[in-house]
Amino acid sequence: MIRRTAVLSLALLSVAALDGCRRKVVSAPAPVATNTGNADSLAALRARQRADSIAAAERAAxxxxxxxxxxxxxxAAAVLGQKVYFDYDRDNLRDDARATLDAKVPILIANPSVTLSITGHTDERGTAEYNLALGQxxxxxxxxxxxxxxxxxxxxxxxxxxxxxPAVQGTDESAYQQNRRAEFQASGANTLVAPRS
Amino acid sequence: MLSVAALRPLSAQDNASRGVRIGLTYDPGSKPGVVVLPVTGSAGDSVRAIVQRDFDFGDRINPIVLDAATASEASRGSGPNWPLLAKLGAAAAVQITPTASGFHLAVFNVATKQTALIRDYATSAAPQSRAWRAALHGIADDLEEAFTGVRGIARTRVLFERGKRIWVVDSDGENVMPVSDVGTPLSPSWDPSGRTITYSTIVPAGISVLDLSSGRARTLVSGPGVFISPVFSPDGSSVVYAHGVDAGVDLFTVPLSGGGGRRLSVGRGSDNVSPSFSPDGRRIVFMSGRAGHPEIYTMDADGTNVDLLTPLDIGENAYRASPDWSPDGRLVAFQSQIGGTFQVLTINLRDRSLRQLTSDGRNEDPSWAPDGRHLTFVSNRSGVRQLWVLDIETGRSRQLTRGAPVRVPAWSPRLAAE
Incomplete structure (x- = not known):
C-alpha cells in the first residue's frame, strides 16, 4: 500500500496539547460547483454533470x-507526546517506558527538523532540592x-x-505514579511527517 | 553541658555598647527570672509584650509576666519595688521607655538593689513598624547577652518559599512579607551580612541574587539543565550551588562578582545537592545519591576529601537529606526517613552520635538559628506544612508561620539595626 505523506500544519507543535486525542480537523476548501446558466445543449449539460461527478469523486477521495x-x-504527534513513567526514587527506564520511547524514535527520525524538550518530574516525597536533581x-x-x-x-x-x-493531586501511590514522569514537547517543525511503514 | 557564659569575661571594656555583662544571682541550672516593668504611653504595652515574648522564645531567660495589679506595684516613683521583685523570684527588672528619639533602657539588679545599666537606643522608625520592632528585638538580644552571656536571636528573620514566591518572617512570627517576585524560586539563603539573599529558579533555570533593601534581583548563573540550592560562602565572596544537565548534578562554586561556575564535586552521574558550609568555611556538608540513595557527605571546600557522614544503618529505605551545619560547628542537622515519613535529626561531628529531634508528623528541611540552639523546620503536624521552631536543649517547640503551605526555610544571621 502506498502511504501518502501525512502533513499536519504546525507553527509550533505542542504535543502535550494533543493529549487525550483532541484533534483539530481542518477541512479542505470545498470547490464551488458553478452553474453559469448557459445550458443551451443537452450534451454540454451531460458533459458538465459528468465533469461535476468526477470532480466530486476526486474531492471525496x-x-x-x-x-x-x-x-x-x-x-504521530500524540505518540511523540506520550509520557513515560518511573519507579520511586529511580531514573532507570522500565519496559513500558522503553516501549513508549521506541515508538517515538521513527517519528523523530522521519522528522529531522523536530526538536524535543524532555522535562523530568517527581512525586512530592523527598526534598524539593533532591527532586529537582532526580527529575533532571x-x-x-x-x-x-x-x-x-x-x-x-x-x-x-x-x-x-x-x-x-504534579500531573495530579493526591498522596496515594496512584497519584505518585502519575507524577513520576517525563513529559515531551516538540517544536521547530512546520510539518510533521508520519513515518513510512 | 558547659555553659558558654561561664567561659566569657564578665565585661567587655573594649566596646561599651556591646557585650555588656551583668552578673545576676539566680539558681544554677535555672533561667534567670526577669520582670519587664510597665511603661506609660500608647506604645508601652507593645514594648513590654514584644520584649517579654522575645525572652520567652529565646529559652534562656524566664520572663516573669505580671498581672495588671502586681505590675502597677512593681515600680514606684522612686524606682523598682525591690521587695516585691525579690518575692516574685526576679533576678533583674528592665524598663524600656519609648522616647522622642528611640528607647531608654534601664536594667535593675534585684540582688544588689542597684541600677545595673542605663542606655539609650536611637531609632526614627514609626511605632509598631517593622524597623521599630527590629530595634526592640535588638534590645532584647542585648539584654539576653547581658544576663546570660549569649546573645539572643530575636533580631533575626527566616526566609521561606510559599506559593511560588520567597517570603520573610520575623523571628517572632510577625511581619510576613514577600521578598521576591512570583516565579519559580526555591531554596533561599542569606549572605553573612543578612543584606543579600540567593535562591534558585526552576524556569528559567538559574541562580539569582537579591538585594533586600532595594528588592532588586540579578541572575548570577543560568543555562540549560537544572540549578539548585545556592548558599553563600561564610566570607560572602562566592556562592556554591548544584547544577547538572545530562550527566548527574554536581556542586559548583561561582564568585559573587560573576563569571563561570567551577565544579567542586565529582558525582559521576549521581545527584549532589543541598550544600552547607562549616562556620570556618573549610568544609561543606551536602547530600549525595552516589551510593544509590540519598546520604549526607562532607568534603573540603575545594571538593576533595569526601567523607560519608551518616551511618548507613539508621532506618529503612535510607534517605537522608537537607543537611545544615550548626553555627558552632559541632552538629549537622538533617532529615531522615524514619517509619515511612521524615524526621529531623542531628549528628555530632566528633563522635557521629545521632539524636532524633522530632516525632510528631512529617518534619523536614532544618535550618539553624545563629545561636546554634534553635532550629526551624517544615512540619505538617498542624495539618498544613508550616514552619516550626525547636529549642534543641529543652525540646520546646512553637509554630512560626500560619496560612498556606511553606517550605525550604533559611534562618538569617543576627541582623544589624535598621
Missing amino acids: REAAAASDQRSAGE RRAAQVKRYLTSKGVEDARLSTQSMGDSQ
Whole structure:
C-alpha cells in the first residue's frame, strides 16, 4: 500500500496539547460547483454533470486521504507526546517506558527538523532540592535512550521541574505514579511527517 | 553541658555598647527570672509584650509576666519595688521607655538593689513598624547577652518559599512579607551580612541574587539543565550551588562578582545537592545519591576529601537529606526517613552520635538559628506544612508561620539595626 505523506500544519507543535486525542480537523476548501446558466445543449449539460461527478469523486477521495493523513500526523504527534513513567526514587527506564520511547524514535527520525524538550518530574516525597536533581536525571536518562536509538543529541534538550508541577493531586501511590514522569514537547517543525511503514 | 557564659569575661571594656555583662544571682541550672516593668504611653504595652515574648522564645531567660495589679506595684516613683521583685523570684527588672528619639533602657539588679545599666537606643522608625520592632528585638538580644552571656536571636528573620514566591518572617512570627517576585524560586539563603539573599529558579533555570533593601534581583548563573540550592560562602565572596544537565548534578562554586561556575564535586552521574558550609568555611556538608540513595557527605571546600557522614544503618529505605551545619560547628542537622515519613535529626561531628529531634508528623528541611540552639523546620503536624521552631536543649517547640503551605526555610544571621 502506498502511504501518502501525512502533513499536519504546525507553527509550533505542542504535543502535550494533543493529549487525550483532541484533534483539530481542518477541512479542505470545498470547490464551488458553478452553474453559469448557459445550458443551451443537452450534451454540454451531460458533459458538465459528468465533469461535476468526477470532480466530486476526486474531492471525496482527496478529503478521505487528507483525513487519513491528518489522522496519522495526529497520531504521530500524540505518540511523540506520550509520557513515560518511573519507579520511586529511580531514573532507570522500565519496559513500558522503553516501549513508549521506541515508538517515538521513527517519528523523530522521519522528522529531522523536530526538536524535543524532555522535562523530568517527581512525586512530592523527598526534598524539593533532591527532586529537582532526580527529575533532571530522569530527563537525561530518556535523552540517553533516544540518542542510543539514533536521534541526534542536539535535537533533545532536558530540564527538570522536580515536584513543582504534579500531573495530579493526591498522596496515594496512584497519584505518585502519575507524577513520576517525563513529559515531551516538540517544536521547530512546520510539518510533521508520519513515518513510512 | 558547659555553659558558654561561664567561659566569657564578665565585661567587655573594649566596646561599651556591646557585650555588656551583668552578673545576676539566680539558681544554677535555672533561667534567670526577669520582670519587664510597665511603661506609660500608647506604645508601652507593645514594648513590654514584644520584649517579654522575645525572652520567652529565646529559652534562656524566664520572663516573669505580671498581672495588671502586681505590675502597677512593681515600680514606684522612686524606682523598682525591690521587695516585691525579690518575692516574685526576679533576678533583674528592665524598663524600656519609648522616647522622642528611640528607647531608654534601664536594667535593675534585684540582688544588689542597684541600677545595673542605663542606655539609650536611637531609632526614627514609626511605632509598631517593622524597623521599630527590629530595634526592640535588638534590645532584647542585648539584654539576653547581658544576663546570660549569649546573645539572643530575636533580631533575626527566616526566609521561606510559599506559593511560588520567597517570603520573610520575623523571628517572632510577625511581619510576613514577600521578598521576591512570583516565579519559580526555591531554596533561599542569606549572605553573612543578612543584606543579600540567593535562591534558585526552576524556569528559567538559574541562580539569582537579591538585594533586600532595594528588592532588586540579578541572575548570577543560568543555562540549560537544572540549578539548585545556592548558599553563600561564610566570607560572602562566592556562592556554591548544584547544577547538572545530562550527566548527574554536581556542586559548583561561582564568585559573587560573576563569571563561570567551577565544579567542586565529582558525582559521576549521581545527584549532589543541598550544600552547607562549616562556620570556618573549610568544609561543606551536602547530600549525595552516589551510593544509590540519598546520604549526607562532607568534603573540603575545594571538593576533595569526601567523607560519608551518616551511618548507613539508621532506618529503612535510607534517605537522608537537607543537611545544615550548626553555627558552632559541632552538629549537622538533617532529615531522615524514619517509619515511612521524615524526621529531623542531628549528628555530632566528633563522635557521629545521632539524636532524633522530632516525632510528631512529617518534619523536614532544618535550618539553624545563629545561636546554634534553635532550629526551624517544615512540619505538617498542624495539618498544613508550616514552619516550626525547636529549642534543641529543652525540646520546646512553637509554630512560626500560619496560612498556606511553606517550605525550604533559611534562618538569617543576627541582623544589624535598621
